[in-house]
Amino acid sequence: MAETRGGRPISASQRPTGGDKAVVTRKQYFRRKKVCRFCVEKIDNIDYKDVKLLSAFISERGRITPRRISGVCTPCQRRLCVAVKQARNIALLPFSTPL
Amino acid sequence: MRIYEELFIVDPNASDEDIEAVANQVQAVVTDGGGTVDKVDKWGVRRLAYRVKKRDEGFYILVQFSAGPDVVKEIERRLRVHDLVLKYITVRIDEKLQWLDKRKKAREKRALKKPAPVPVGAPGPKMPGEPVEAESSGQEEQA
Incomplete structure (x- = not known):
């Protein structure tokens, strides 16, 4: 898993916004x-x-x-x-x- | 032969005979064209979601039939010309019916499979299945 992530520098630019937001919302509220x-x-x-x-x-x-x-x-x-x-x-x- | 569904709206102010006549006309076109009328369903007067030809209500009639594409052309032409018909829609449903049948069968198959082998069969095939998957994924990573 780690290898594939490191191997794709293009996806890294897309990762922060989408991924981080999801984590934050999940931490703050419980969403069914x-x-x-x-x-x-x-x-x-x-x-x-x-x-x-x-x-x-x-x-x-x-x-x-x-x-x-x-x-x-x-x-x-x-x-x-x-x-x-x-x-x-x-x-x-x-x-x-x-x- | 294809199966179609024709849903059309007739002026609710028209007399019962006129409404009946429109429905019969559609059926006549189907039978003349070598098709068969499978189902005729009169929904009665319904409120329209929006105004059509200055009418707020309409008499819905649903006709299901199997016929060739030429018949549909003729029906649509007649309904378009007809003064009492406010709106019509033709939907080809034979492919959808087939698809639904397929889904239903698949679902029944799954339902049959699931409850029966759970006590005996399910743990058996799963156990050898898991290590095989793990091995294959490992190979992919290496490659």
Whole structure:
């Protein structure tokens, strides 16, 4: 492990900001690890017709919640994103909601 | 043959017969084109998420059918021209259904595997598996 780190001087420039921050936050607060709801509940079919499910992953303004907030895993987020966009197209979900 | 799903919104102010006629028209196009209608689901009047053609509500109809791509073209053309239809969306779902089936089978397989060999089988294969992994990783580091 130490060898690989030393062997890549390029990654060293990226390391401090990302790595250190994570350590600091972990020390200061206890943050529960986020899990993907679709994986945990074993929802394979992320369907655009399922408004109830999809509306849990859009903000008040109608925006799709980012992964870093909702904790959805990458493959699921990709499918979720498509589903939300399809639902918007057929007026099941809003593109945006006025303030 | 592909499986499609057509979801379209009809003007809620239209009479029941007119709504029925639109649904029948879509089904007729499918059957004329050599396809089969698998499912027709009338959701009824729903609130729209945003205004469409100055309407706040719409009558949703879902038609699932299997047919060729030409049929979809014809259906979309008709719905676009139709005055009572506010919006429509066509989704090809055969690939998704296949994928879902695959996932489901994989999941069942895993579920079958997991509870059965845990008392006897699981510790057996794991024990020889671990040292092999450790050895291989060690070789990689050296290389």
